[in-house]
Amino acid sequence: MDQILIRGGVPLDGTIQISGAKNAGLPLMAASLLSAESLTLTNLPDLADIASMASLLESLGVDVHRNGGEGPLSMCRMTVPTITETTAPYELVRKMRASVLVLGPLLARAGHARVSLPGGCAIGTRPVDLHLKAMQQLGADITLEEGYVDARAPDCGLKGGHIVFPFVTVGGTENALMAATLAEGETVISNAAREPEITDLAHCLVAMGAQIEGIGTDTLKVQGVSSLHGAEYAVVPDRIETGSYAVAAAITGGELKLTGTRLDLIESVAEVLTQCGVDIVEDREAGSLMVSRTNGRLRGVDIMTEPYPGFPTDMQAQLMALLSVADGASMITESIFENRFMHVPELCRMGANINVHGASAIVRGVEQLSAAPVMATDLRASVSLVLAGLTASDETVVSRVYHLDRGYERLPEKLAACGAHITRASE
Numbered sequence: 001m002d003q004i005l006i007r008g009g010v011p012l013d014g015t016i017q018i019s020g021a022k023n024a025g026l027p028l029m030a031a032s033l034l035s036a037e038s039l040t041l042t043n044l045p046d047l048a049d050i051a052s053m054a055s056l057l058e059s060l061g062v063d064v065h066r067n068g069g070e071g072p073l074s075m076c077r078m079t080v081p082t083i084t085e086t087t088a089p090y091e092l093v094r095k096m097r098a099s100v101l102v103l104g105p106l107l108a109r110a111g112h113a114r115v116s117l118p119g120g121c122a123i124g125t126r127p128v129d130l131h132l133k134a135m136q137q138l139g140a141d142i143t144l145e146e147g148y149v150d151a152r153a154p155d156c157g158l159k160g161g162h163i164v165f166p167f168v169t170v171g172g173t174e175n176a177l178m179a180a181t182l183a184e185g186e187t188v189i190s191n192a193a194r195e196p197e198i199t200d201l202a203h204c205l206v207a208m209g210a211q212i213e214g215i216g217t218d219t220l221k222v223q224g225v226s227s228l229h230g231a232e233y234a235v236v237p238d239r240i241e242t243g244s245y246a247v248a249a250a251i252t253g254g255e256l257k258l259t260g261t262r263l264d265l266i267e268s269v270a271e272v273l274t275q276c277g278v279d280i281v282e283d284r285e286a287g288s289l290m291v292s293r294t295n296g297r298l299r300g301v302d303i304m305t306e307p308y309p310g311f312p313t314d315m316q317a318q319l320m321a322l323l324s325v326a327d328g329a330s331m332i333t334e335s336i337f338e339n340r341f342m343h344v345p346e347l348c349r350m351g352a353n354i355n356v357h358g359a360s361a362i363v364r365g366v367e368q369l370s371a372a373p374v375m376a377t378d379l380r381a382s383v384s385l386v387l388a389g390l391t392a393s394d395e396t397v398v399s400r401v402y403h404l405d406r407g408y409e410r411l412p413e414k415l416a417a418c419g420a421h422i423t424r425a426s427e
């Protein structure tokens, strides 16, 4: 298994190209199941999770064609004239929870879906009950057997309905939205998630011929159509990757230009970073951000994770690494997932002073972190350890690099090009 070795203390300086968003790319790929014509995605990142989704789609009969380009030049064309298989097996779903996103499209187009329940996950229980209730609201008959969800549409297909989510769910909204595009009549999705990845999915579906109103709001109105056509669509920049590299600039006291991204995608994160003493300047025309912290210590700040446009849970671990070396105390409250503080003991092993009380963590800033061998159990926790390593004295060794491969495209290379002493090696 690979490890990442980091010798900290170098202020980063340079340019990083931000990749397309993993969390937008995954539902967009699932949307290819909705049409008999090709869906071509550009700016799709080259990541383990994207490869897992490609394997799952292939197992359902989708022809997946990728070129080897990078950034905006990367291309993936998915074509499925006929869906040949409607089961998403446990072996594929257990690798990646987002596999459950094939449920809505399969049900809407093929009338049947059998999807393995994703099972436990490192950051909490993460059930899919709201996805299933939404499908039932569109007329699907759902049974659970042997760890699988078996969903069947009525003979005449799904019927529009009113879906009211009791709380915001990103994946649930995505499944409901995709299924509704081919359901007969009108579907209203209330308390829909408003994450940029949902907006991206909605725009792509519209490009495929779907009729959707209220994009970007918490009420989505969909008029079902009998079929969708092909389209070409560019995946939105990854706001979590953008935020993570902004923290990299801040934690090292360096200056990074982040290209191919936008400030409006990370507004809540930018606001918190600004309060900490980080400068962020957008060049809208060039599509880039300058992030720097060239003078002064970082300041502590309180944050609470919330659905978009609030502070994203996917940036919580990275901010905790930053606040570990800020002046004063900070309180971080995690309101989306239970058990999403697995990075805390590892950061403490690097000298951070953090106490967890229920859903909140009190971080008392220290002068300097020190290197240690560390490992994390999820994607964002892993990147927080890399960020901590960038500022720690001596050499930090981060194990279980496969978590990073799921969500950060060429992370060591991107950081090394900006001066970081970071390498990847086999154990």
Ligand code: UD1
Residues within 6 Å of the ligand: 023, 024, 026, 098, 124, 125, 126, 127, 128, 129, 130, 131, 132, 168, 169, 170, 171, 172, 197, 312, 313, 314, 336, 337, 338
């Ligand atoms: C997505 C993102 C993930 C991000 C999360 C929150 C992808 C592939 N993943 O995950 O990176 O951390 O949004 O922004 O885009 N819940 C239920 N029942 C359900 C569905 C969800 O109780 O049927 C709960 C979850 O346990 C959690 C909360 O709702 O506590 C939010 O989950 P959700 O927004 O659905 O997250 P994901 O779509 O899984």
